[in-house]
Amino acid sequence: MGYDFSVKGLTVGYQKIPLIRDIEFHMEPGEILTLIGPNGGGKSTILKSITRQLESLAGTVYIGEKEIHAIDYKELAKQMAVVLTERAQPEMMSCHDVVALGRYPYTGRLGLLKEEDERIVRESMVRVHVEELMDRDYMTISDGQKQRVMLARAICQQPEIIVLDEPTSYLDIRHKVELLTILRSMARENHTTIIMSLHEIDLAQKISDRILCVKGEVCSHYGTPEEIFRNEIIYDLYEISEDTYNLNFGSIEIPKWEGSRAIDCEQPGTDDERVEENGVDEFVISSAGSGIETYRKLSKMGISYAAGILYENDIDYQVASALAKHVVTEKAFEPISDRALQEAKLLIDKCKRVRICDPVIGSQNHRLQELIDYARKQGKVL
Amino acid sequence: MKSKDKREGQYIDQRVRYGTAFFLMLILFFILLFLNIRIGSVSISLPDIVHILLSRDDGGTAYQIIWQIRLPRVCMAIVLGGALSLSGFLLQIYFQNPIAGPYILGISSGAKMFVALTLIVLIQKIGRVNSVVMILSAFAGAMMSIAFVLLLARKIHHMSVLLIGGIMINYICSAITDFVVTFADDSNIVNLHGWSLGSFSGSNWRDCFIAMVVVMVSVVLTFLLSKQIQAYQLGEAYAQSVGVDVRRFRIYIILLSSFMAACVTAFAGPVSFVGIAVPHLVKRGFGTTKPLIIIPACYFAGGIFCMLCDLIARTLFAPTELNIGTVTAIFGAPIVIWMLLKRKRSQMQ
Structure with missing residues (x-):
């Protein structure tokens, strides 16, 4: 038939x-x-x-x-x-x-x-x-x-x-x-x-x-x-x-109205210089999807921010890479390296505020706690 | 099962409604038929009417009046009124707009102009005119007008432009008709002038018979298009997708509607608003647009409407007779305005 x-x-x-x-x-x-x-x-x-x-x-x-x-x-x-x-x-x-x-x-x-x-x-x-x-x-x-x-x-x-x-x-x-x-x-x-x-x-x-x-x-x-x-x-x-549309999830993100985009981490130049020319207002610490709401809110308000430290397979990373000005990343399933921690600390030094969005901290990313303590010491945590 | 019962109920409700509506029209039909036969410069009593209608041998004045004047006239009103309203219904389907009609689109005026020209030429040359020739020339005129309107419709997809186009054709054709009438022989002018404004007076059995045959054929053909018409109500694309040969269907509709409008014009001159007002009233009254119901109902109602208008036309200021177009306009135009307002409101909702 x-x-x-x-x-x-x-x-x-x-x-x-x-x-x-x-x-x-x-x-x-x-x-x-x-x-x-x-x-x-x-x-x-x-x-x-x-x-x-x-x-x-x-x-x-x-x-x-x-x-x-x-x-x-x-x-x-x-x-x-x-x-x-x-x-x-x-x-x-x-x-x-x-x-x-x-x-x-x-x-x-x-x-x-x-x-x-x-x-x-x-x-x-x-x-x-x-x-x-x-x-x-x-x-x-x-x-x-x-x-x-x-x-x-x-x-x-x-x-x-x-x-x-x-x-x-x-x-x-x-x-x-x-x-x-x-x-x-x-x-x-x-x-x-x-x-x-x-x-x-x-x-x-x-x-x-x-x-x-x-x-x-x-x-x-x-x-x-x-x-x-x-x-x-x-x-x-x-x-x-890819900032607008995520093929894996079919989700749409509306770019921040300033129009700036997440910069490529492999870009030449020292971390110091990059942060300088791409200064951010806030730093968001999250993991396992706890930061998505915050990313979208900040983008809507037009606040520039960096996010980290995120594993490349973290669901937060999918959204952060589309919306955040800068994302501090770590390879999946690896312990957080000194490089990533250093980069994140540098960003926290320069930013005005730090948001902590209930990150899930396990045996591999326990150094996130170190980063949180660092931010607290500076009194920037909201 | 329960919903099926409910639907059965709905069906019965609908049938009752259709039946009632047809029954009311039937009563109205006979009342108006009776009044049309009875009322006039000579009033004829009911027993006399019955007597005259049943025994066909009385040669008196009343007999002459009924059989030679009033009956053919009322018969003509019924036949042509129905044709006009059906012609309007078809044009509304074609243009998917309830304001379309043979008069407003200039079809009647085109027919009128051609008939006037034919009349003048033939009367001068031969001295008399065959009614078949009249119908054919009216049809030619109608086709000319509709061709112009369709051309316009192809260029500009906007109903109001189409209507303005129709009205312009109306003016042009009327101007030419007036021009021709002005230069025609005196003896023809009176006749022609009365006709060019529309009237059922002077109808005779011969014309009536021809009109009836021609119109009935058109009505039957229209009825056979019911299924296509119903599908076309969803629009051209959907109609085609369920199996309508749209191109052929559109040609049929145009030919039938123009032919019926032309027929009316050939015998009674242009008659306005019947083609818009009657289908609208019928659709409202029956609460449906199903062609199987609406086509016969439209025809019937058109006949009734024209009987009423003709009765008013000849009795209101007797012995002076009004043009039929004057009366139909007085009834029809407000209905059209009411329709426009209602449409606006439903669009806003």
């Missing part, structure tokens, strides 16, 4: 002006492909072209052996359903009626629903948890609810392939996860092929079997999430740096 879906040498664009060239991919039934890339990069254009909403300029789209343009609309509707970003604005239509339009390719001349159709409509609505909206006017429900009703409509169409343009927009976290869970279960249980675009790349990484990076002239990368989610690919795709 099910058809392969493949795109060969597709060029898409508006009004005969090509936007993206030579798009190629191939999907087997039940796979999930996610298009990621910056706003205006052409994700929607590709999705519109593979669903026949937009004439493609070159290349072909195949469902199984058949070329998509050779399939008549009603037949195509039985194989492919869409959820678009365009907002439908039906006048005085109940959610039930909106969902029931998914049965269009299966009903007769006048579109009357049989008992079987009604059952499928109800099941689709139950599946995305909108059954209680059945009799509500579509225009009076919230955006997130509308999104889910539209998904129910697509499910009701019983397609082999569902194409969704940013299905998670307007949804809160719970419903985002719920929607993606539904999509995954459709892919795994019913072997429905899913093609969608997502802005949340962290979610894309977790749900997709394949990823297509869309930006500018050509699709820059195509592959499995493991192949695509590498610093150089993602940071280049969105033109961001």
Whole structure:
């Protein structure tokens, strides 16, 4: 059962002006492909072209052996359903009626629903948890609810392939996860092929079997999430740096408004000089995630600070390296060295205040206590 | 199971509502039909009406008045009123805007201009005009106007620009019609002038029959598009994604709506606001936009509305007759304004 879906040498664009060239991919039934890339990069254009909403300029789209343009609309509707970003604005239509339009390719001349159709409509609505909206006017429900009703409509169409343009927009976290869970279960249980675009790349990484990076002239990368989610690919795709987005955790940090960044510890010059030219207001002592809140707070207030002494595998380090002006580090699982301690002491000498955020101190980093005592002696501890 | 029962209940509620609405329209229909036959310069009593309608052999004045004047006229009002309101409904679907209608988009005026030109040319050359020719020329005019509006719509995606475009077409076509009428033969002018403002007077059975056939075919074709219309209410993209051949569907809608509007213009001249006001009232009254219900209801209500307006037009200042357009505007325009206000409010919410 099910058809392969493949795109060969597709060029898409508006009004005969090509936007993206030579798009190629191939999907087997039940796979999930996610298009990621910056706003205006052409994700929607590709999705519109593979669903026949937009004439493609070159290349072909195949469902199984058949070329998509050779399939008549009603037949195509039985194989492919869409959820678009365009907002439908039906006048005085109940959610039930909106969902029931998914049965269009299966009903007769006048579109009357049989008992079987009604059952499928109800099941689709139950599946995305909108059954209680059945009799509500579509225009009076919230955006997130509308999104889910539209998904129910697509499910009701019983397609082999569902194409969704940013299905998670307007949804809160719970419903985002719920929607993606539904999509995954459709892919795994019913072997429905899913093609969608997502802005949340962290979610894309977790749900997709394949990823297509869309930006500018050509699709820059195509592959499995493991192949695509590498610093150089993602940071280049969105033109961001690791200070802003942490690939491992999918967390976003907002840079300090001064714009200064953590400096590279390997930078030449003595510690003394570096601290001098990069003077900080505060020094934060923490470990094992106890400092994250403080880092974010200080960044928000625009206070420059240094952090330490952190192991390179400490969760605090992930955030500190993005936000702090200077991070004193130590290699993972090693005892704190004289070098690190010296560097930290130097910074404490120069700064105005020291914050101690309940660091976890164990047998390897016990010299942190030494640093705390040093700060206390200077009377800088808050 | 419980929710299923609730839905069954909802279905029954809806059906009761549709049934009631149709029943009320039916009562209104017969009352107005009766009043239209009864009231006029000569008042005819109910027993006489029944007698005349049942026995078709009385050759008296009352018989003549009913069979030759009032019945064809009321029949025309019903047939054309329905066509007009359905034409409006289709245009509203096409433009996804409840303010669209054959008059406001200039379709009626385009038809009017072409009919005026045809009339003058043919009457001068041949001396009489076939009603089929009238319909065809009106259709040509309607297509010209709608082509202009569609061209505008393709360039500028803004409804108000579209409406202004329609109003401009209205002015241009009316100006040309006036110009032509000014230079036409005296004998034609009176006739033409009355017609160019809209009236059901002077209807005869022959025209009525032709109109009925032509309009009924259009109505049936429209009804067969119900399913597509329903899908199109979600917008073009979604309609296509569930299997509507959008390009073909749009052509059908334009042809049908223009044809019905043209037909009305050919027989009764331009009639304003029916195409906007009636579909709106029907949708509110029935509480749905399901085409399977709304298409017949729109047609029926259009007929009723035009019967009422025609009755007022000919009796209010009798023996002077008002133009039908004057009366429909007085009823229709406030409804449109009310609609605009309501829309604004619901948008703000």
